[in-house]
Every structure is written in C-alpha cells, then in structure tokens.
Amino acid sequence: MLAAVLVAFGGTCRSQAPAQPPVRLVAQEPPPGPPRPFHFPAVASRTLPNGLRVFVVADHRQPAISVALVLAAAGTSQDPPARAGLASMVAGLLTQGTEKRSAREIAEAIDFVGGSLSASAGRDDTTVQLTITRKDFNVGMDLLADVVLHPTFPQQELDRVRQQTLSALRVNYADAGYLAGVVLNRVLYGPRGYGLPEDGTPASLTALTRDDLVDFYQRFYRPGQALLAFAGDITPEQAFAAAEQYFGHWSAPPVATTPAPTALAPEHLRVIVVDKPDAVQTQIRVGRPAIARNNPAFIPLLVTNRIFGGGYNSLLNTAVRVQKGLTYGAVSALNALRFSGILLAGTSTRTEETVAATQLVLDVFKRMAAGQFSQADLDLARDYLIGVYPIQIETPAQVAQRVLTVAEYGLPEDYNQTYPERIAAVTLEQVRQMARSYFDPSRAVVVLVGNAAAFRDRLKQAFPDASYQEIPATRLDLLAPDLVAVAPSAPAPTAAALAEGHHLLEQALAAAGGSAIGNVKTVAFDEELQLSSPQGPVTAERHLEMALDGRVYAEINLVGGMSLRQAFDGQNGWMAAGGSVNDLPAPLRDQFRLMAQLARGLGLYRAVLAGTAEAQALGEESVQGQKLLAVQWNSPAGSLRLYVDPTTHLVVGERRNDPQGGELTELWSDFREVNGVRLPFHITVYQGATRLSEVTVKQVRLNIPTDPGRFAKPQS
Helix, strand or coil, X not given: CHHHHHHHXXXXXXXXXXXXXXXXXXXXXXXXXXXXXXXCCCCEEEECCCCCEEEXXXXXXXXXXXXEEEECCCCHHHCCHHHCCHHHHHHHHHHHEECCCEHHHHHHHHHHCCCEXXXXXXXXXXXXXXXXXXXXXXXXXXXXXXXXXXXXCCHHHHHHHHHXXXXXXXXXXXXXXXXXXXXXXXXXXXXXXXXXXXXXXXXXXXXXXXXXHHHHHHHHCCHHHEEEEEEECCCHHHHHHHHHHHHCCCCCCCCCCCCCCCCCCCCCCEEEEEECCCCCEEEEEEEEECCCCCCCCHHHHHHXXXXXXXCCCCHHHHHHHHHCCCCCCCEEEEEECCCCEEEEEEEEEEHHHHHHHHHHHHHHHHHHHCCCCCHHHHHHHHHHHXXXXXXXXXXXXXXXXXXXXXXXXXXCCCHHHHHHHHHHCCCHHHHHHHHHHHCCHHHCEEEEXXXXXXXXXXXXXXXXXXXXXXXXXXXXXXXXXXXECCCCCCCCCCHHHHHHHHHHHHHHHHHHCHHHHHHCCEEEEEEEEEECCCCCCEEEEEEEXXXXXXXXXXXXXXXXXXXEEEEECCCCEEEEXXXXXXXXCHHHHHHHHHHHHHHHHHHHHHHHHHCCCCEEEEEEEEECCEEEEEEEEEECCEEEEEEECCCCCCEEEEEEECCCCCEEEEEEEEEEEECCEEEEEEEEEEXXXXXXXXXXXXXXXXXXCCCHHHHCCXXX
16 A cells, blocks of 8 residues: 555655556547437428518427527628718617617616517628517517617617717727727728628717618618527417517518628738737738638538638647747638628737748648648548537527528528538548638738837848738728828927928938039939739830929820820820820829929929928828828928938928829839939839839939920820
8 A cells, every 4th residue: 555655656665566667648639439310400480471581499498588580681781881880880779769668668678577688780680689588478579579660769879879889999999809800801801891890980980870870770671681580488380470470560672782892812912010019919810802601612611711720720720829839829710791701810929929920820821722731631620510510509599590591691491401411521622622712822911910110121021022001000090991091181380390391301402412403494204114903013114204394294105005195284284095185184183283393302392492392390100111200391282291211311202182082102212313413213102002003213314305395285
C-alpha cells in the first residue's frame, strides 16, 4: 500500500519491483460512431385565402407554444440608402403602440402572462416572435395580431427608440470588430441593399420621420409575402384555426421588392484600413462574393467553408492560432441571402502582428483555391455537419425555423428531411471546384481596423499591388461613396488660421521656385495616362496646355485611334470627339476654371507672389494614407482644399467636388525642376476611394506660345 502511494506521488520504494519503461501517451481523436437513424419532425402546412402560408410543428412535451411571423418582403435590403435603418426602426416600433394599446399596455399584457413578444428586421425579412404558455395562447395571439396589423408608430416612441439606437451606435463605432464587419459588407455589396448597415447610421437615423415608417409598413407588410409558424403544444387544426381567426381578414396584395445588388469582387486585392489609434489589437476581415441561399451549390460550399474555417480544427484556425499563435481564434462564415452572399474570414491579432496575420489568412485562402486539402479534411467536415444537425433541431422552435427557411428561400420541399444525405453526398471534386471558384485571394477585400501608424508602411510593402485606402475612424461614413465623411466646411477663419495658411503657401512658393514662377505665362505637358474602366485599364496620351490667363486646351488620343479634344477660353468651352462637337456643360466649365486657376501649383504661386492668395490653415489630414497639412484656398474660381507636404513644403495635391457627385482628389509626386520651377511628373486621381487615373508626365515646356485659334469652336 505504501509503495502504491509513493509511486502515485512520484516517490520511490526499495521494496517495489523494478520500474517498467514509461508509457507514452499519444493524442488521438476517437473515431466517429456509427450513424444513427434520423427523421425530421412532421410538419403540417396550409395557405390561407389571403396568401399567408401557415406551418405547424406539434410537440406536446412542454406546455408552451412558439409563434413566428416572417414578413419576407420587409428586410433591411429594401431601405432607401439615405434612410438606412428604416426597416429595423419599423420592426422595433411594432410593439410600441397600436390603435388600442400603448407601449406600456403591450409590455404589461405580455409580462402578466409570462410570455415574450418581440420583432426585429434582418437583411431579407422582418420576424415577429411570440412565446406563450398553452393556457394563455389566445392572449398572446391577440397581442401578436394587434402589433402586426394595427401599429401606430407614435412620434414620442420614435424619438425614444431613435435615441436608444443612436446611443448603441456610439458604442458600436468604438468597437473595432463592429467596424470591420460593416465596412466589409459595405465594400462587397456596395452602397445599397445588403451593403447598408442594418441599424443605419447616425445621419440616416436622424433623418427618419414617422411618415417614412408608415410608408414602409404600408408597402412591405403583406400577407401574401408572409409566413406564419406554430411550434409546440398545439395541434395543426388548432393552429390553422388561430391563423384564420387572427390573420384571415388581413388583406393587401403582394408588392414588388427591389432585388438587392449582388456582391462584386474588386479587380485586384483591395485593402481598406480604418485607422483607430486607440486600438490595442487589429481586427482583420477578408471577404469574397459567394452565392445566394437557394443556389444548388450551397451545400457543397457549406462543406468547403467548414474545411476552411468553420471550426476549431479548420485549416484557418490551425494555421493562425494553433501553429503560429497569432490569435485566440480565426473563423469563417458563408453568409448566403436571397439575392447574393459573401464568404468571409475573421480574426484579431496584436497590433505588431497585423501584417503577418493578414498574410497568413490570405495564404490559407490561396491554399484552399489550390486544392491543398485532403479526403480526411472532407470526411471530418461532413461528419461534423451531419452529427451536429440533430442537435440544431432539438426544440420545436428550431424545427420551425428550418421550415421557414425552406419556405422563404424556395428550397426543395424535402430539403430538411434529406439534409444529412445531401451533406454526405458532397465529393472531394465538388469541394475542389468550390474552392477554385470562391477562395481566390487575388480579388478579395481585406479590412483592417486598428492603429494604422504601427503597421501602415509594412502593410504597403507586403501588398505592393493592392489598392489601398486608409480612413480615419472618426471620418468613417458607411453611406458615403468612398466611405469617407465629407469634410465639414472650413470653420470661420481666424486671424491665426489665415496667418498660418499664408505662411504655408509662402513656404510652398519658395520650395517650388520662388520668383522664377512669376516669369511663367504658359505651360505645356506631354503625358501618358492610365485610365480605369469597367472593361479594365485603358492607356492614352495627352497633350495639355494651360495659359495662366485662364485658358486650357487638351488633346487625348486613346489606343485604337479614338481621340478627344477639349478647349476652354476662360468663360466658355467645347469638346469634340468622333466628328461631334458639343459645348462644355456648366459643371465641366467650372472644373476647367479651377484647373486653370491652380495650374498644378503655378497659378496658385503666382497669386501668392501677387499677394492675392487668401488661405486658411485647417490642420493635419490623412489623405490616401499620407499625413498632410490641409489649406483652404479661396481662388477666384471657387474654393479648393490644398495639401502641403510638411517635409518638402510643396503643395502635393488638391481636393474638389466631382461634377458626378462626391469628391475628386489629385495627389502629385516625382517633382522635377524645369527652368528653375519644380513641377510634379506623376499625378494620381481618385474619385472617392477609387483610383480613376495615373498621369506620367513625359515632357514639360514653359512659355510656349498658345495658338488662339485652338479655342475657336470647330464645325461638327
């Protein structure tokens, strides 16, 4: 006995038999057990004369009933962009007042019987849910029908819920994980439909009116586009009778919904950094377009995602957490909706490991696309999905949710019954096809939310071919075309701001050539242009002349023989292409006027020399990842925001309104001296976050006489 005790606690005993060799334990997962018979619960269904489809899942083990009403046309994807959050606000106010009950009376009535009643909007639909005991079923159904059929959207409740939502958004906007998710959605889906934040933005919520809510309700709450499910201690006959009693008189024809735009992949890898200097970790999201929920490829892609990042033993988590220790967890998800879907991966890491973790996530995408997984990986994924399925439908409410999904998305009637067999039938070749089609990282979107100063330079070095956008978290606007809130109008100028602005421009003048600029009357550029288009990049050559008295002339020759000529004499202008000649519209005349005033800095510097340049310093701004000093210049042609490099003191860019909406930004680089004057030889033009063109200057000539005849409008 003593020997046994000593051995158990690491001691020794001389009277014990000689020690045996130590036993080596090897970690090994137990093999899966044999498959168990599975039968999806029986479901009864009926369609009422008004088009409402009713489903019943009877289960008498507990004296409780769950009821779910799905309004399949009332999703947040139907929100107007300027009213993002509208569907969610309508759903939230359903229980806040009806024609015969106040918000307090509704809450007290459901609390008194120990039930729950709530409503929420998702991207495709709005769901109103009731949980009630069997004995209080009629009380619950009366409340459910009342809030769905007779809401009044009281103004005082709208104001209260709006303030609550705005407070919640302030918390969300401080959460790097939330920002990463909504930005990824917005970039992949675009500025409407599924790309809109479900709860809206501070600006869109503030703009909502009661009339907006009433209009949305009247348009999209229709019985012919609704599903009603009963689950629990109720028979089909009782459920159908209740549906007819409480919703049979509901009458409104179906309404056409606007299909949400499908998710689109960028032309190249796109990296978006939301700069949040107070973040101690970086949130990483990588996404690609996927498929709609009713796509026949959904099951094979679901299995593929399970292999990739759908569990702890997935390739993604194994690479990022288990092998490298860069995170506590890395996961992926297939978000398939009615009109489209996305595949996304997410993790977080220490700020200093941002680039390494991002590269690793993209590497796992690349390995998936190359088919670097095994039959064993597939077997593990299939076994898990099949094994967990019975657990996911243990309760009547879970069964009802599966039934509603099949009905809402138009899936095969036997989908739930045959789900395990569909998973088991997925082959390795199908998974490889899914991986090739949906996991290519070269056209993915990467969103990073963190302290950009700590990883910005290394990130650009790691992904030199990616398009890159950096957005200060304080200026993030999910409804803006480029995700950047339009900078507020310059504040009322103070003497100090004007003095600082004048000082910055005097420094810029000295850096660019000083008094030598006063001798410049005209400047001509011969350039090569790389233009972005939906069909891909387009190369062109341009001859550009600017007379510092306000005239501009340009000839653009595209590859393939097409050409365009434009002229502006300081007041009016024309453009000619393909034998057609047209007057410049007013917005383009304004652009030419601003171009001539600035003249890539020459016009500005001449105004500084003449003492007529009024400028206001606005402080530091982040512009396409560069920290620059902003100056508001009120030129005779209009206001321009100029950007000054604090190191070289040169004006290196400008921002102005785009005639087509949003803003245009030019960034200048590769400054070279021409006759004592420093001019940019490389220019990048952005429309919001989109790079429109790159200009490479081949030759600059100063004071070349301009032919006055070029500004006379030619005949068509």
